[in-house]
Amino acid sequence: MTKQEALFEFLLRKADDSLILGHRLSEWCGHGPILEEDIALTNISLDLIGQATELYKYAAEVEDKGRTEDDLAFLRIEREYKNVLLVEQLNGDFGKTIVRQFFFDHFEHLLYEGLMNSKDERISAIATKTIKEVKYHLRHSSEWIIRLGDGTEESHDRVQASVKDLSRFINELFYQDEVEEILIKEGIIPDVKEFRVAFENNIEKILEEATLKLPEEKWQLTGGRKGVHSEHLGYLLAELQYMQRTYPGMEW
């Protein structure tokens, strides 16, 4: 694998994470539990779609095969999407959406801090812009974890169940293969293994304040980075791609 191929693959992985999670959050639009949260969730969705756009643009340039950011976002088949499984999980109740966001935000925060120092100027510029958004997302999801965890008995039980359900996708956030190994050597991306402990400390501190616990059993699922997804992704893509598939080659 060349450095260029590795860079393309990495950008695709991260762009897909942002697009798919942004899409999921956009499903909340008009249905939030309170007007302020309707606005907050669509705002985060908007940030994520903006990040995805920047990453796809750069990926398209790196690939240099004449594809655009929209071709990459809308015209691949299911096995070609490389997002982690966590982001494609169904919204569930508001608490589940928040738990999904909470795990993701804490990972993104550490990753993008590292990416700000990337030797690749474009990635470092994207990271510098993105980190500001991620800090806000992180504060939003962490505060809600505490509120829901330490709120009523019902909210505690609901959000605890979601923590249990979604924690099996945490490990995959730290997935690395040849792609990352090449880019770490080149100084383009940080080695996420180095901040695994920080990640766990950060989330456990907040979970403790929220009177919540990560489950004892450590069964973990992976596959997303290789394009092997859950059953949920196909339906998401059917909606996402509807216009591009139904009316091929048209400008909108």
Next chain:
Amino acid sequence: MEKDNLEALDKNFQDKVDREIKIEPKDYMPDAYRKTLIRQISQHAHSEIVGQLPEANWVTRAPNLRRKAVLLAKIQDEAGHGLYLYSAVETLGADREDTIDDLHSGKAKYSSIFNYPTLTWADMGMVGWLVDGAAIMNQVPLCRCSYGPYARAMVRVCKEESFHQRQGFEIVTQLARGTQVQKEMAQESLNRWWWPSLMMFGPNDAESTHTAQSMAWKIKRNTNDELRQMFVDATVPQAELIGLKIPDKDLKFNEETGHYDFGEIDWDEFWQVVKGYGPCNDERVAARKKAKEDGMWVREAANVYAEKRARRNKKVS
């Protein structure tokens, strides 16, 4: 004595209105003025919130990244408008949640236009171009409304609505310049949205129960028919520019008046939708009720947590 006093207050109030002095929340205002404003502003707020739904229907199917982001940003603006309008209602002593309950029970109305379904992507263009375009016609005069908080909220709302109208027109223009399939999609959508958009201005002046009083109070500055005419005059040349046909066989420019003459609105359809029997009335209210019910545990948790925190802070200090 008391009656004389009230008369003096009412006279003083009307005098301020006549001299274009804004009425502020703590100023004296007649009960009927307050009630009219609560009704109008809360229904306006509900329209923004219910109005999210027909557009949210296409967010997950937007055709490219840019359109998806713009559509999301636009819907977020609408939710923001709802937020400041509910705040404006609260300055009149009404409770936001009570007004929302009135929406859910069917007591409070919202703009009937949102009871029409969004069936194709072209509808996202029509909602921006026609629906937001009609809303601007209604709302620009409200920036000069006699009630200060409402007038000020409308200044910001109108700025954003004018962006929305342009993005809608941009979507439609792109379709009108596109392939045959896209042109047909745009025309078919215009055929469905044109008449409901004209209905957004309400009944004819002769039938409008609130207009005269609202105009005397300077809540309203133009009659329904005046605003409708302004909308037709502004919109017909835009349709011509991009080669779409307004679905009205009676539409014709009148050299004498300098305005477009247009056909008769189907008032049976208008009243049917107002009374709750439009294509999506039930679905829209059900979606809002469901959001409130599903979110109940979240709001309860937030309240309980806030109380716990307040107690803990008290102990510490």
